Amino acid sequence: MTQDVEMKEVPVPSNSVSSASPSILHNLKEIASLLETAAYTREVRRIVRAVRLTMVLRRKLKVSVISAFLNFALTPGSEVHSRLLSFLPKDDEQDMDVDTATSATQVPAKHALPELEMYSYLLVLIFLIDQKKYIEAKACASASIARIKNLNRRTIDVLASRLYFYYSLSYELTGDLAEIRGNLLNLHRIATLRHDELGQETLLNLLLRNYLHYNLYDQAEKLRSKAPRFEAHSNQQFCRYLFYLGKIRTIQLEYTDAKESLLQAARKAPIAALGFRIQCNKWAIIVRLLLGEIPERTVFMQKGMEKALRPYFELTNAVRIGDLELFKNIAEKFSNVFNADRTHNLIVRLRHNVIRTGLRNISISYSRISLVDVAKKLRLDSPNPVADAESIVAKAIRDGAIDATLDHANGWMVSKETGDIYSTNEPQAAFDTRIAFCLNLHNDAVRALRFPPNSHKEKESAEKRRERQQQEQELAKHIAEEDDDEF
Amino acid sequence: MDPKLTEVAQLFERFKAAFVRNDFDTCSNFLSQLKVKLTEFGSLPPLFQNTPNAVKELTLARDIYEHAVVLSVKIEDQDAFERDFFQLKSYYVDAHDRLPSSPQEHPILGLNLLRLLVQNRIAEFHTELELLSSAALENPCIKHAVELEQSFMEGAYNRVLSARQTVPHETYVYFMDLLAKTVRDEIAGCSEKAYDSLSIKDARQMLLFPSDRELLAYVSEDHPEWEVKNDAVYFQKAKESAPCKEIPSLQLINQTLSYARELERIV
Numbered sequence: 001m002t003q004d005v006e007m008k009e010v011p012v013p014s015n016s017v018s019s020a021s022p023s024i025l026h027n028l029k030e031i032a033s034l035l036e037t038a039a040y041t042r043e044v045r046r047i048v049r050a051v052r053l054t055m056v057l058r059r060k061l062k063v064s065v066i067s068a069f070l071n072f073a074l075t076p077g078s079e080v081h082s083r084l085l086s087f088l089p090k091d092d093e094q095d096m097d098v099d100t101a102t103s104a105t106q107v108p109a110k111h112a113l114p115e116l117e118m119y120s121y122l123l124v125l126i127f128l129i130d131q132k133k134y135i136e137a138k139a140c141a142s143a144s145i146a147r148i149k150n151l152n153r154r155t156i157d158v159l160a161s162r163l164y165f166y167y168s169l170s171y172e173l174t175g176d177l178a179e180i181r182g183n184l185l186n187l188h189r190i191a192t193l194r195h196d197e198l199g200q201e202t203l204l205n206l207l208l209r210n211y212l213h214y215n216l217y218d219q220a221e222k223l224r225s226k227a228p229r230f231e232a233h234s235n236q237q238f239c240r241y242l243f244y245l246g247k248i249r250t251i252q253l254e255y256t257d258a259k260e261s262l263l264q265a266a267r268k269a270p271i272a273a274l275g276f277r278i279q280c281n282k283w284a285i286i287v288r289l290l291l292g293e294i295p296e297r298t299v300f301m302q303k304g305m306e307k308a309l310r311p312y313f314e315l316t317n318a319v320r321i322g323d324l325e326l327f328k329n330i331a332e333k334f335s336n337v338f339n340a341d342r343t344h345n346l347i348v349r350l351r352h353n354v355i356r357t358g359l360r361n362i363s364i365s366y367s368r369i370s371l372v373d374v375a376k377k378l379r380l381d382s383p384n385p386v387a388d389a390e391s392i393v394a395k396a397i398r399d400g401a402i403d404a405t406l407d408h409a410n411g412w413m414v415s416k417e418t419g420d421i422y423s424t425n426e427p428q429a430a431f432d433t434r435i436a437f438c439l440n441l442h443n444d445a446v447r448a449l450r451f452p453p454n455s456h457k458e459k460e461s462a463e464k465r466r467e468r469q470q471q472e473q474e475l476a477k478h479i480a481e482e483d484d485d486e487f
Numbered sequence: 488m489d490p491k492l493t494e495v496a497q498l499f500e501r502f503k504a505a506f507v508r509n510d511f512d513t514c515s516n517f518l519s520q521l522k523v524k525l526t527e528f529g530s531l532p533p534l535f536q537n538t539p540n541a542v543k544e545l546t547l548a549r550d551i552y553e554h555a556v557v558l559s560v561k562i563e564d565q566d567a568f569e570r571d572f573f574q575l576k577s578y579y580v581d582a583h584d585r586l587p588s589s590p591q592e593h594p595i596l597g598l599n600l601l602r603l604l605v606q607n608r609i610a611e612f613h614t615e616l617e618l619l620s621s622a623a624l625e626n627p628c629i630k631h632a633v634e635l636e637q638s639f640m641e642g643a644y645n646r647v648l649s650a651r652q653t654v655p656h657e658t659y660v661y662f663m664d665l666l667a668k669t670v671r672d673e674i675a676g677c678s679e680k681a682y683d684s685l686s687i688k689d690a691r692q693m694l695l696f697p698s699d700r701e702l703l704a705y706v707s708e709d710h711p712e713w714e715v716k717n718d719a720v721y722f723q724k725a726k727e728s729a730p731c732k733e734i735p736s737l738q739l740i741n742q743t744l745s746y747a748r749e750l751e752r753i754v
Contacts, residue, residue: 251614
């Protein structure tokens, strides 16, 4: 559960080897000017870029750099300034003084932009969490959240959503998640009223995480099904949402939907988010097993995951063979892992699948077999194994797991000949779903294409542009119509 | 002591006296009065105010709802059970750090699991299960319900039925009887798919009827498609006929046309 917290974009390896603080400070100042431009031109995308650039600098942050930046960005002596400084640890005092002096002489201008203020909060918060100063981080996060509630600017939304995330993270790291649930719900309501979709997305995920942390699946599902949904703004948030959705559906036995969500989450997650992808894979493996599928070997051999997925690999093996004894041993052997992953209850559910697989193997190998032997082969340890075997087989037949009939008088099971699958419509249906998938993928890709505004304005004449726009509109309309047709 | 609290406590004593006498009408009467009185306490969920009597009030309220749940089982009212249980649940979940845990907690949670099983609400069953700690799962009352669910899923129905003899708590019997009915329907459903025919005697044993007459009544009422002749039950008619081999032309035309349309857009 805790592993998937750190799902960041890959820090772009910077070419500059020098990690001297002035250059970082310089970078930070560049970010600040980026934020300023963004605030004046109301371009949200620039803020996204600023946040991304910060993540690159994250590992190199030092107290001195941050305090210098605070002096630069905020009015020294203002309330925010002194509050933020008070969160920072008080070591390497000297170094700090030097930096303050230089920066103060460089830029005497005063900035009072809320964007910069929130960015300073974010910077300090990230630094505190990285330094494992969770108590201060909590205080800092709460202060920032209190301030955000009073700010209603679209350019803040991106920064706000990051702040929400670290707010929740700092409380999770100290184990007080339940405390902020009411506050998060409150923020979600505010974000909804302000049409801050990114904020809603982030907060919904944080709430789901909060509920699932305490295994409150019922509440999580109720919130999820009632919260407004819209097209995802952030890939990371969407991945998380899919993962939580997958978990909820697994618990509620909707395995087919759960599998889809979990696999999608694992695929969409950035390569660097290894912990998150491992979690997704673990759950996806169990769900596929519960569905009666056997995941391929390559799933377990993904780079960096072999070790973490080892228990699940052995579990899969036991299910594949259909050996109850082996299954029990493995469940016991790795019970620590399964308890830590909170998949123990799901593994208990798997027992039934092990029996099914065993039964299927028997039904394929024998055309007729006595129920006594079935019970022996399945290793059913119960006071009345034959009667158990009979009813288990009967249920498997009804659920369509095996194709056979029972003969009660003689006490045996007769398997039916398996039909030729190519004489049915099944291959055609499978082919159809694949084609539909490819075509949808293409359409989605077309729709997701994004062009920078004004980039080829000069090159094309007004007439040409009109023509192009018309074409684009037609295409969009066409796609929209097609979509309507399908429903 | 707070006069309100004393009043409720006294009323609850009278409720308990009636409860022991098995005078359920009086009990229900007292219970609705008690519930009204409980609304006056600020320390109860969802307010959780920190009043000086909070612990006493919470304990008393929890006790009352525990009795309400058991009462609802005794008067065989499943809706009342659900209502009372949900009120009680917040005492177990949200107030567990304010109160010493109740000895009744596990039996009642197990009872609720059993109820969900009987009503075939398996998704909710598992949602509830996730809330329990591993220590709670070892409790005999909870374990009983969990094992029942497993046997039920596997199809080991006689294990489900024999579990009636090992109920951990007397209140469980009511639900176990209901479960027996569900199990019978399940067995009937499986049998008609798995067997071509069964002799009357075997069918009677399998479906747990005490006499042939009741079996025949059950067949004619719930499964009129079964055929009874020569001292045996034939399920042939219930099985679906062989799949027809016709080509689904209309569907194919539709699909092909949609491919053509999509391809045209790409090219």
